[in-house]
Amino acid sequence: xxxxxxxxxxxxxxxxxxxxxxxxxxxxxxxxxxxxxxxxxxxxxxxxxxxxxxxxxxxxxxxxxxxxxxxxxxxxxxxxxxxxxxxxxxxxxxxxxxxxxxxxxxxxxxxxxxxxxxxxxxxxxxxxxxxxxxxxxxxxxxxxxxxxxxxxxxxxxxxxxxxxxxxxxxxxxxxxxxxxxxxxxxxxxxxxxxxxxxxxxxxxxxxxxxxxxxxxxxxxxxxxxxxxxxxxxxxxxxxxxxxxxxxxxxxxxxxxxxxxxxxxxxxxxxxxxxxxxxxxxxxxxxxxxxxxxxxxxxxxxxxxxxxxxxxxxxxxxxxxxxxxxxxxxxxxxxxxxxxxxxxxxxxxxxxxxxxxxxxxxxxxxxxxxxxxxxxxxxxxxxxxxxxxxxxxxxxxxxxxxxxxxxxxxxxxxxxxxxxxxxxxxxxxxxxxxxxxxxxxxxxxxxxxxxxxxxxxxxxxxxxxxxxxxxxxxxxxxxxxxxxxxxxxxxxxxxxxxxxxxxxxxxxxxxxxxxxxxxxxxxxxxxxxxxxxxxxxxxxxxxxxxxxxxxxxxxxxxxxxxxxxxxxxxxxxxxxxxxxxxxxxxxxxxxxxxxxxxxxxxxxxxxxxxxxxxxxxxxxxxxxxxxxxxxxxxxxxxxxxxxxxxxxxxxxxxxxxxxxxxxxxxxxxxxxxxxxxxxxxxxxxxxxxxxxxxxxxxxxxxxxxxxxxxxxxxxxxxxxxxxxxxxxxxxxxxxxxxxxxxxxxxxxxxxxxxxxxxxxxxx
RNA sequence: UCGGGGUUCGUCUAAGGGCAGGACAUCAGUUUUUGGUACUGAUUAUAGAGGUUCGAAUCCUCUACCCCGAACCA
Numbered sequence: 001x002x003x004x005x006x007x008x009x010x011x012x013x014x015x016x017x018x019x020x021x022x023x024x025x026x027x028x029x030x031x032x033x034x035x036x037x038x039x040x041x042x043x044x045x046x047x048x049x050x051x052x053x054x055x056x057x058x059x060x061x062x063x064x065x066x067x068x069x070x071x072x073x074x075x076x077x078x079x080x081x082x083x084x085x086x087x088x089x090x091x092x093x094x095x096x097x098x099x100x101x102x103x104x105x106x107x108x109x110x111x112x113x114x115x116x117x118x119x120x121x122x123x124x125x126x127x128x129x130x131x132x133x134x135x136x137x138x139x140x141x142x143x144x145x146x147x148x149x150x151x152x153x154x155x156x157x158x159x160x161x162x163x164x165x166x167x168x169x170x171x172x173x174x175x176x177x178x179x180x181x182x183x184x185x186x187x188x189x190x191x192x193x194x195x196x197x198x199x200x201x202x203x204x205x206x207x208x209x210x211x212x213x214x215x216x217x218x219x220x221x222x223x224x225x226x227x228x229x230x231x232x233x234x235x236x237x238x239x240x241x242x243x244x245x246x247x248x249x250x251x252x253x254x255x256x257x258x259x260x261x262x263x264x265x266x267x268x269x270x271x272x273x274x275x276x277x278x279x280x281x282x283x284x285x286x287x288x289x290x291x292x293x294x295x296x297x298x299x300x301x302x303x304x305x306x307x308x309x310x311x312x313x314x315x316x317x318x319x320x321x322x323x324x325x326x327x328x329x330x331x332x333x334x335x336x337x338x339x340x341x342x343x344x345x346x347x348x349x350x351x352x353x354x355x356x357x358x359x360x361x362x363x364x365x366x367x368x369x370x371x372x373x374x375x376x377x378x379x380x381x382x383x384x385x386x387x388x389x390x391x392x393x394x395x396x397x398x399x400x401x402x403x404x405x406x407x408x409x410x411x412x413x414x415x416x417x418x419x420x421x422x423x424x425x426x427x428x429x430x431x432x433x434x435x436x437x438x439x440x441x442x443x444x445x446x447x448x449x450x451x452x453x454x455x456x457x458x459x460x461x462x463x464x465x466x467x468x469x470x471x472x473x474x475x476x477x478x479x480x481x482x483x484x485x486x487x488x489x490x491x492x493x494x495x496x497x498x499x500x501x502x503x504x505x506x507x508x509x510x511x512x513x514x515x516x517x518x519x520x521x522x523x524x525x526x527x528x529x530x531x532x533x534x535x536x537x538x539x540x541x542x543x544x545x546x547x548x549x550x551x552x553x554x555x556x557x558x559x560x561x562x563x564x565x566x567x568x569x570x571x572x573x574x575x576x577x578x579x580x581x582x583x584x585x586x587x588x589x590x591x592x593x594x595x596x597x598x599x600x601x602x603x604x605x606x607x608x609x610x611x612x613x614x615x616x617x618x619x620x621x622x623x624x625x626x627x628x629x630x631x632x633x634x635x636x637x638x639x640x641x642x643x644x645x646x647x648x649x650x651x652x653x654x655x656x657x658x659x660x661x662x663x664x665x666x667x668x669x670x671x672x673x674x675x676x677x678x679x680x681x682x683x684x685x686x687x688x689x690x691x692x693x694x695x696x697x698x699x700x701x702x703x704x705x706x707x708x709x710x711x712x713x714x715x716x717x718x719x720x721x722x723x724x725x726x727x728x729x730x731x732x733x734x735x736x737x738x739x740x741x742x743x744x745x746x747x748x749x750x751x752x753x754x755x756x757x758x759x760x761x762x
Numbered sequence: 763u764c765g766g767g768g769u770u771c772g773u774c775u776a777a778g779g780g781c782a783g784g785a786c787a788u789c790a791g792u793u794u795u796u797g798g799u800a801c802u803g804a805u806u807a808u809a810g811a812g813g814u815u816c817g818a819a820u821c822c823u824c825u826a827c828c829c830c831g832a833a834c835c836a
Binding site for chain 2 (some may be wrong): 165208268310546676735738
């Protein structure tokens, strides 16, 4: 685990640092204090703070507290505590957007003076109507043309509380026809006569996220503002605000995919519902994937951070396997959790030939040899013990390696015993097993001539402690509870099982743990709220990997069922590029006639189609042809190699005839690899093909005498790969050609190289 | 007048014209006084179709599917 994480965001930062765009990295984690942090936030925290740490920068914890209606100090406190618990340092104190309210206001004033913002007095519903729809442009608000003075006056009166909520809003004057609806004169300020958890009643005017957030970033000198995918549409607006704020900071927003985990819900709204409807005991219910819930469950921050490293960062909409979280939790706990014994579902085991009242003290280690850690405690062996009811089967199933009538098994760290008799209750359930022991088996020797079927854990009936054990399972029974319908319908009714168990006495003092492993069961931690020295309560953090019960139950693995999208069906279908080109030809006779003509001169319908979506393509094509390039060749190079600006090929920077050298000479003067490179250069900046070939040494090398030595060297340098190739791994040919091409700086004739390589590796 | 993102083993994620790699999961084996751990091995992927190229997951075209956007939420 020495490899540094790498992802597209780090690539962007590396490039920014390399280009000198930035000399330092400053990020921020900007929660709204309206709920508790969950594991999805942890991903963002690890990313933002991790970036700051990796690049020697800084990461601010900043509360985006622009909506007093939902926010509360309770959340501020819990968020601060959670971030610190996760192990991240946000400096001396957290920052608050509300501290910048006065600055925001003055920037709004500036926008008004510059005619870039106006007070709109439409009501909420009217604003929505005027905004238009996904397929139709919006229409201008009747107040869009208010004078600067009028706006200034109204805005000032909005601030002093002259108007009721909703009477007026401040809007940016951008573009009501923008296809990105976020740019259709977005709201900047709304009136809210509501006290704010920090500013009290100082304001009745509150900024919107889209206005406040970029300003917060700019004010703090954030270089890389990282947020989740759903804000992609907001980015142009973010840039607009930064550009028009005249603030020196120039933050840039980059979006990544939020975390999705199967068998869980992640939205704050839904978590809030679970808490409010008391489906769980609170935000810190150990079944909740909130940071506080995971903490109470017994997860350590190291495991959560490790999980975030493991899942990576990308723009893919993804759902991570819950098993991955469980894996990191186990992996984190395995080397640090002392082993003790606890019997969760007890039945009594009585050893008939063991002296009543006798007790033997056994000193046993806290860790198995492979962990290699010191530490030991005493357990007492006696005539009456408890064992796990699941460790006994009267009629053992196939593969069962535990206790059954007549079988010898070892009691961990103790003696081997043989089950002689079974005692059942009225319901026919086994409540007690009677055994005999072999007093020569304590150190590890087996009873003379007998097979020992397995090792099971136990506790001494005389001095073990009662404890309540809470076994947690995933909160939802469906892989994608929020796929459709009400997610509450998919709550797992068995997500909490409470057991009355017996545990080793050493657990009472609190000297071990807090996280411990109950051998053969899982990892457990005393519940931080309910456990007391005289009334122990343990939470199961996570079970041990169990390859037996899985086999025994043969549970059909339930794959995460693909949620059927209801949303996409309601979205209007937009035209494809092909349809748009067709429409363009329908409107423009030149395009239409070109489409026919290009096919007449031998181009495929598909190529002709693309080349006649706009005049630009055809213009370039005609120019190449006029300079002497055959139609098909011109189309091929134009379509495949010519640099573009959006959907259209860029203007030729060089004389068109220069391109002839690239194409017609292909195969003789230069290789296609060099040709592609050269084409791009000529297209972008003026130049002479012949001069460039000369200056860059692009002349093709195709004589055996020049190539053979390179091939020999490459084969000699990669002897093991050569033999692998000869052994049948022929995908390696690409590797060899690549090596030779690289060694020749792309100048070798690839066909020739292949031919010679084939011969050399035969 | 719709726009913006996305699609690589079952899952997550690398490779950005040249060996499709890693992790989790699964299966098999070795070690083990935990059916744990550790170790070894195995299985499995470039959404589909066409094109460019000696060579395409990667470049071009088309198609399909998924996600996001019409809060005075963030």
